[in-house]
Amino acid sequence: MEKLLKAVLVGCGSISHAWLNAAKAEANLEIVGLVDINIDAAHKLAEAFELVEVEIGTELQKILQSNKPDIVFDCTVPEAHVSVTLAALAHGCHVLGEKPLADSMENARKMVEAAAKAGKLYAVMQNRRYARQIKGLATFLRSGAIGNITTVNCDFYIGAHFGGFRDEMAHVLLLDMAIHTLDAARLISGADPVSVFCKEWNPRGSWYAHGASAIALFEMTRDIVFTYRGSWCAEGINTTWESDWRIIGDKGSVIWDGGDHFKAQTPVEDSGFIRKCDDLEIPVWTENEMPKTGHAGALREFLECVRTGRTPETVASDNIKSLAMVFGAIESADAGKRVEILG
Ligand SMILES: NC(=O)c1ccc[n+]([C@@H]2O[C@H](COP(=O)([O-])OP(=O)(O)OC[C@H]3O[C@@H](n4cnc5c(N)ncnc54)[C@H](O)[C@@H]3O)[C@@H](O)[C@H]2O)c1
Incomplete structure (x- = not known):
């Protein structure tokens, strides 16, 4: 039996719909939290996907502490990828984040190093x-x-x-x-x-x-x-x-x-x-x-890798070259x- 993985999604804008559609189709994945600095966006997303049980908030740290998820999905704007990823890794979460990996090479290197140090996966949604x-x-x-x-x-x-x-x-x-x-x-x-x-x-x-x-x-x-x-x-x-x-x-x-x-x-x-x-x-x-393509394919591979310890092809330490x-x-x-x- 596959382990149930708990995930918090951060950044409830347009692309988060593609993520939640893909997540919905995953049997042993539960979205436990939605975070956005714009609380209305998070509430609207919860409503659109009928996520009645999720904790909703504007502060990632707080939601990570209360839910202790396995995974953070980062769908924020590029400038926020570094802070979201570093906070998630510091809480012992694996991270799958939207492209581009970071808004600068300096931040990208910091994130790749932090993932290696934490011994957690950090991969990028390179859905194409x-x-x-x-x-x-x-x-x-x-x-x-x-x-x-x-x-x-x-x-x-x-x-x-x-x-x-x-x-x-x-x-x-x-x-x-x-x-x-x-x-x-x-x-x-x-x-x-x-x-x-x-x-x-x-x-x-x-x-x-x-x-x-x-x-x-x-x-x-x-x-x-x-x-x-x-x-x-x-x-x-x-x-x-x-x-x-x-x-x-x-x-x-x-x-x-x-x-x-x-x-x-x-x-x-x-x-x-x-x-x-x-x-x-x-x-x-x-x-x-x-079996699955686009966002759903990338998500599938990431979840498999979290479960098996395998490395996904869009792992940040490789994606940084792109x-x-x-x-x-x-x-x-x-x-x-x-x-x-x-x-
Ligand atoms: N893979 C793809 O095909 C694809 C397509 C579109 C967008 N994207 C990427 O997805 C990311 C988001 O794009 P979008 O079009 O959904 O943007 P968007 O502006 O619609 O949504 C971004 C959301 O993140 C929230 N946010 C910003 N900073 C935050 C923070 N620090 N903490 C929590 N929430 C925060 C915003 O309030 C907003 O609701 C970008 O990196 C973009 O490049 C990827």
């Missing part, structure tokens, strides 16, 4: 890793079907009219969205960042205050070059939210539209100007291989030069 398509692609690439990867190109073009905090946010594309894409690039390439040169700008006609577009050139380990081109104010011919990808290996290429469309080819002759190529099939993961790509790109754009990425 939990899709059957990207897992199928990564498995295909790891099999060596197109040889050693040399180049990864990615385009993200969406005309997103959010309204709200993003309209005023500095580095909006890199900070709020690119973490998903840059993290996906690490999964796809199987490589880590070494350096970046980035141009970030706010195009004429942008409805954002700052940094709606960016182009970044990353050098990755194993001599892989990764290019990211993105915009949140590109009207028309949008890519998927997962981006449009081309991966080149020394024995072939793959394109992926971020959805269900893949094409992969490998040469079948070893002479000639343009070599004849055959198509290869990319097997997308099945429901058996990945965050370093974001902050490296911002530093490069601000300085107008290539910067090394230290992680």
Whole structure:
């Protein structure tokens, strides 16, 4: 029989609904507390999910003391991730927190160190890793079907009219969205960042205050070059939210539209100007291989890891390398030069 795990959720805004929907489907998980500095938000969330037994409050420490949960789910804004995570770890809780891991590399390092010291899990909700398509692609690439990867190109073009905090946010594309894409690039390439040169700008006609577009050139380990081109104010011919990808290996290429469309080819002759190529099939993961996707998939893996002591793939000590790509790109754009990425 699976152990019942008790959890407190902090930050009862829009994304907390995705978390509670996923939590609802977990048999041996009980939400025992909801915390928000805006008490109305916490009450509204409790009402929406009919959580009548939960303790509701504005002070995390108090709720942790009275409920002694196993886990804290952190759905607060990025600036609050450090204080919530450190408080939760100090109370002996495992933490699953929303992306981005932290609002600075300094805070991220503090959080990773605190988790190691406490001997607790701290993992990040990098939900776009939990899709059957990207897992199928990564498995295909790891099999060596197109040889050693040399180049990864990615385009993200969406005309997103959010309204709200993003309209005023500095580095909006890199900070709020690119973490998903840059993290996906690490999964796809199987490589880590070494350096970046980035141009970030706010195009004429942008409805954002700052940094709606960016182009970044990353050098990755194993001599892989990764290019990211993105915009949140590109009207028309949008890519998927997962981006449009081309991966080149020394024995072939793959394109992926971020959805269900893949094409992969490998040469079948070893002479000639343009070599004849055959198509290869990319097997997308099945429901058996990945029963739950998105937030639900990430939550499932995290709970399993809490129970078994296994490490989830979005553990903060690894995810910090994806965050370093974001902050490296911002530093490069601000300085107008290539910067090394230290992680
Ligand atoms: N994984 C995804 O696909 C995805 C999608 C959207 C948002 N997010 C992330 O989720 C997080 C929250 O985003 P959102 O859109 O729900 O924002 P939101 O503004 O709707 O909600 C955030 C909530 O946190 C509360 N809060 C802020 N500081 C707090 C603190 N110190 N203690 C307790 N509560 C506090 C706010 O009062 C608010 O209710 C962000 O990190 C964001 O990047 C992730």
